[in-house]
Amino acid sequence: MKVNFIWCSWIVLTTLICVFFANKILGQGDKSALIIGAPTLGHYQIEMACETCHTHPFGGIEVLQTACTQCHATDLDDARDSHPKTKFTDPRNADRVDILDARYCITCHTEHKKQQTQKMGLTIARDYCFLCHQDIAEERPSHKDQSFASCASAGCHNYHDNRALYQDFLIEHGNQPALLSIAQAVESEFNSATDLLAKQPALSLESSEFQQQILAHTEAAHDWQASTHAAAGVDCGGCHNTKAAQSEQRHWIEKPNHRQCASCHATEVGGFLRGKHGMRLSGALSASLSPISPSQSPLNFKAQAQGLEHGCNACHGAHTFDKKAAAVNACLGCHNDKHSLAYPGSAHGQNWLSHAGEQARSQQSLVTCATCHLPKIKTTINGSSVHTVQHNQNHNLRPNEKMIRSVCMNCHGLAFSIDALADPALIDNNFSGAPSVHIKSIDWALETHKE
Amino acid sequence: MKAQLITTAICATVSLAGCGEGASKGIEPQVYTDSLFAVMKANRTNYTQLIIKRLGPAGSDSIQPIEHWKDSDNGAPLPAQMFRAGAEAVTELTDQFSYSLQSLWPINSQNAPRTDIETQGLNYVANNPGNNFYGEEVLGSVNYFTAVYADVAVSDACTTCHNEHKDSPKTDFKIGDTMGGVVIRVPL
Numbered sequence: 001m002k003v004n005f006i007w008c009s010w011i012v013l014t015t016l017i018c019v020f021f022a023n024k025i026l027g028q029g030d031k032s033a034l035i036i037g038a039p040t041l042g043h044y045q046i047e048m049a050c051e052t053c054h055t056h057p058f059g060g061i062e063v064l065q066t067a068c069t070q071c072h073a074t075d076l077d078d079a080r081d082s083h084p085k086t087k088f089t090d091p092r093n094a095d096r097v098d099i100l101d102a103r104y105c106i107t108c109h110t111e112h113k114k115q116q117t118q119k120m121g122l123t124i125a126r127d128y129c130f131l132c133h134q135d136i137a138e139e140r141p142s143h144k145d146q147s148f149a150s151c152a153s154a155g156c157h158n159y160h161d162n163r164a165l166y167q168d169f170l171i172e173h174g175n176q177p178a179l180l181s182i183a184q185a186v187e188s189e190f191n192s193a194t195d196l197l198a199k200q201p202a203l204s205l206e207s208s209e210f211q212q213q214i215l216a217h218t219e220a221a222h223d224w225q226a227s228t229h230a231a232a233g234v235d236c237g238g239c240h241n242t243k244a245a246q247s248e249q250r251h252w253i254e255k256p257n258h259r260q261c262a263s264c265h266a267t268e269v270g271g272f273l274r275g276k277h278g279m280r281l282s283g284a285l286s287a288s289l290s291p292i293s294p295s296q297s298p299l300n301f302k303a304q305a306q307g308l309e310h311g312c313n314a315c316h317g318a319h320t321f322d323k324k325a326a327a328v329n330a331c332l333g334c335h336n337d338k339h340s341l342a343y344p345g346s347a348h349g350q351n352w353l354s355h356a357g358e359q360a361r362s363q364q365s366l367v368t369c370a371t372c373h374l375p376k377i378k379t380t381i382n383g384s385s386v387h388t389v390q391h392n393q394n395h396n397l398r399p400n401e402k403m404i405r406s407v408c409m410n411c412h413g414l415a416f417s418i419d420a421l422a423d424p425a426l427i428d429n430n431f432s433g434a435p436s437v438h439i440k441s442i443d444w445a446l447e448t449h450k451e
Numbered sequence: 452m453k454a455q456l457i458t459t460a461i462c463a464t465v466s467l468a469g470c471g472e473g474a475s476k477g478i479e480p481q482v483y484t485d486s487l488f489a490v491m492k493a494n495r496t497n498y499t500q501l502i503i504k505r506l507g508p509a510g511s512d513s514i515q516p517i518e519h520w521k522d523s524d525n526g527a528p529l530p531a532q533m534f535r536a537g538a539e540a541v542t543e544l545t546d547q548f549s550y551s552l553q554s555l556w557p558i559n560s561q562n563a564p565r566t567d568i569e570t571q572g573l574n575y576v577a578n579n580p581g582n583n584f585y586g587e588e589v590l591g592s593v594n595y596f597t598a599v600y601a602d603v604a605v606s607d608a609c610t611t612c613h614n615e616h617k618d619s620p621k622t623d624f625k626i627g628d629t630m631g632g633v634v635i636r637v638p639l
Contacts, residue, residue: 080521086539090549091636092565094591139560168519449617 025057037112040121044298045279051286053111061104068105070284071274075394079161079402100124100131108159119153120399126153142444155401155422155439164404164414170445176413178434202231210236213252223319234264257281261312267381269312271391277310278391294334305334327368328352342430343369349430372407373397400427415442481585484598484635487548488583491534491633492600499530499606509608516608529612547637552602554631556621558613562631566590572599573632580629587639595636602631 024034031050039047046052053067076084087093088103101107110116110123117123127148137144151157157165205214205225213236214221224230229238239256242263243249253260258281262269272278280289291309294301308314315330316322328349332340343349348367355366373396376387390396396403400421408417419435420426426435506527507516513525520526528536531552538550555573557563564570572584576599584599604610610624624630 084539086542089542089546090538090551091590091593091595091638092551092569092634094593095565097591166519169522 035112038114038298039111040114040117041298042121043111045276045292045296046285046289049285049287049289052284061106064106065104072105076160080163081160082162083159096132100128129157142447155418156441158399158401161399161402164401164409165441167445167448170414170442171449173409173414174442174446176415178413178416180411180413201233203233203235204230208235210241213240220319227319227321228323229321258312267379267388268391271389272312275392275394277393281311300336301334302336308334324356327370331369338428339430340369342428342432346430346432367411372403375407377406418442480596480637480639481598483548483637484596485583487550487635488598488600488633491537491550494537495530495534496605498533499608503527503530503608504606507608530609548635550633550635552631553634554602556619557631558616558618568597569599569634572597572634575599576601576632577629594639596639598635600633600635601629602633604628604630
């Protein structure tokens with residue numbers, strides 16, 4: 001009798017557990033019970049849209065790889081990936097694949113393994129270069145006795161992105177001074193979406209057709225009057241009174257979001273949706289998520305910012321759309337790390353503060369948070385060369401060597417840039433002072449070139 | 452009776468035809484790789500002579516064939532890079548064959564021979580001009596038919612670039628020399 005009870009209990013319990021997890025796996029509800037470990041800093045934002053990565057409940061490594069490339073293939077291509085999958089699908093590298101299956105992202109970047117996750121989401125030992133390049137010292141004597149754990153952590157190499165680190169680039173730019181003549185290229189050619197829109201005549205409150213709304217929102221209306229939108233001829237209706245999809249009929253939207261912004265600023269919004277701030281709103285996820293908020297992040301953000309939700313207006317400020325505020329104040333309103341907090345006291349920050357009262361256009365040569373992490377980039381839209389703002393901060397964040405060409409070298413020499421970015425203390429104090437570390441890669445490259 | 456005989460004859464004919472079809476072995480691996488190499492060699496020679504020579508510095512100078520071509524607005528990949536780009540694109544399309552460009556004197560050491568067959572093949576085509584090398588090898592538990600074809604300098608663009616490159620271990624190539632080999636693999 002007792003044995004039967006135990007067996008019955010076991011069967012019932014097992015069945016209930018199976019039903020519970022089957023419901024979680026196959027159902028549409030909350031799947032947090034299935035999460036086996038905290039995600040990395042790159043994916044926590046979309047943690048609860050499980051099927052974005054796990055597109056099939058019983059999918060294997062190929063399914064996950066497809067999910068990785070769905071989001072990251074373009075960035076890897078842009079970065080001129082030094083180790084593309086095609087290197088490892090060649091049968092001549094089968095022995096290397098047996099040791100480290102570099103055909104798949106998750107071999108080195110396993111998710112939900114926080115306890116073994118290092119910088120850049122790496123989940124294998126940092127000396128992985130040894131597995132294929134153990135005889136590098138025979139070819140390059142300068143590398144003799146160098147730790148293989150230092151290859152990708154000392155400003156010399158990256159596994160994927162070596163655009164500013166390859167030997168001929170080091171040789172070509174190795175003798176640059178620390179400070180170049182400050183580049184004005186972006187400023188002189190500045191040609192943003194606002195410039196294009198400026199072809200429209202400027203508008204005033206009096207001439208607006210939305211008098212009823214202006215009377216109801218006088219503060220917002222006056223903010224708008226002083227904004228670039230007013231100067232560019234974009235009135236209330238430009239954002240609030242838009243056409244519905246597949247329809248010519250306009251309707252009033254009380255709180256426009258990134259979709260309305262994208263009708264004019266598609267490139268910027270596109271970057272925002274691919275970056276950390278906007279990825280939850282991208283529309284490419286398996287679940288509909290709310291905008292990201294500092295309170296959802298494992299990082300340290302300011303207490304007063306915890307409840308903010310990240311849309312375009314969170315940084316740009318509805319109606320004012322002040323680019324100066326968006327470039328610094330918006331960032332410092334939330335970010336609470338050493339690097340951010342040190343900005344106002346840094347050389348870059350002091351210079352910016354001393355010009356705080358000037359017009360945005362005269363500030364183009366100042367270095368703000370956005371100058372480095374959301375920089376203006378030259379791109380081609382409909383055959384025209386224009387400068388847009390790269391709102392996907394992943395292009396200019398980590399690993400920081402990826403910022404050398406796109407940001408640092410606009411003003412600084414290559415050697416200074418590499419040394420500065422390899423100095424953790426200098427990063428913490430937001431580049432107040434000279435680098436205290438020296439990376440020898442340029443010295444070695446120039447020496448080899450001389451020989 | 453006559454109808455039965457006719458029916459039997461038709462069935463036998465169909466059966467024999469079917470047997471003959473089943474016995475077909477398809478294209479021989481060597482014919483397959485020889486054909487692939489013919490296309491590769493034609494495209495490689497044409498790119499070198501019709502594009503690089505004609506539009507590069509020795510021609511109209513409208514493009515700049517350069518190793519780090521992505522860093523230049525009018526940069527164009529060198530013939531060897533163009534060939535490798537094709538090889539990488541093919542791996543995205545099929546796993547029924549693969550090919551690579553290798554050398555006993557590679558500018559990039561990663562393009563030196565890595566398997567015994569590659570070493571044998573590259574030495575054979577270097578020492579036996581006009582002949583190809585064929586063999587079989589097991590890589591990653593898959594048996595491959597591996598063919599090696601000589602990669603011959605067809606233009607001074609090839610010899611000058613290799614002879615003057617800082618990482619080249621051989622600096623006296625002449626037009627007509629075997630500079631390396633094209634390795635084509637077919638899983639058996």
